[in-house]
Amino acid sequence: MLGPRDHMRLPGHCGYAGAAHTATATRDRRASWILPRDLSSTPAARRLVRAQLAAWGYGEHSELAELLVSELIANALRHGVGKPVVTLSSSGGVLRGEVADASPALPQVQHMPEEEECGRGLLLVEALSRDWGVERTGAGKAVWFELDV
Numbered sequence: 001m002l003g004p005r006d007h008m009r010l011p012g013h014c015g016y017a018g019a020a021h022t023a024t025a026t027r028d029r030r031a032s033w034i035l036p037r038d039l040s041s042t043p044a045a046r047r048l049v050r051a052q053l054a055a056w057g058y059g060e061h062s063e064l065a066e067l068l069v070s071e072l073i074a075n076a077l078r079h080g081v082g083k084p085v086v087t088l089s090s091s092g093g094v095l096r097g098e099v100a101d102a103s104p105a106l107p108q109v110q111h112m113p114e115e116e117e118c119g120r121g122l123l124l125v126e127a128l129s130r131d132w133g134v135e136r137t138g139a140g141k142a143v144w145f146e147l148d149v
Contacts (some may be wrong), residue, residue, distance in 0.1 A: 049065050075122070096144055
C-alpha cells in the first residue's frame with residue numbers, strides 16, 4: 001500500500017474556496033488554490049496560473065502550463081471527488097503543476113477512437129510535459145506535471 005506522498009508513475013497516461021501563497025526561498029516557490037467543484041474552475045485556474053507565472057517571471061511558460069492545468073482540472077471535475085486543489089511550485093529550474101482531489105481512484109489512460117472528441121487529456125499531458133504522474137495523498141490523489149523553466 002502506498003503512503004500519503006508515495007509516487008506512482010502510470011504507464012502511458014490518458015481528472016477547493018481560497019488561495020494560499022508561500023515562497024520558501026528566492027528559487028523555491030509555491031502557490032495553491034482551492035477551487036469550486038463546477039465548470040467555473042477551469043477558466044479560474046487558467047487565470048490564476050497565468051497571473052502566478054507572470055509574478056514569478058515565467059510568463060513565457062504560461063500558455064502551456066494553463067493548457068496542462070486545464071486538462072487536469074477537467075479530469076478532476078469529471079472523475080474526481082470534492083473541490084479540486086491546484087498547486088504550482090518552482091524549484092531548480094522545474095515548474096510543477098498539480099491538481100488534487102479527494103478520490104482515491106487513479107486516472108487511467110484512455111486510447112480513444114479518432115472520432116471521439118474527449119478522453120485524451122492525459123495523453124496530451126504526457127506529450128507536452130517533461131514528466132508527469134500521480135501521487136496518493138492523505139485525502140485522495142494528486143496528478144502532476146513538470147516543465148523546464
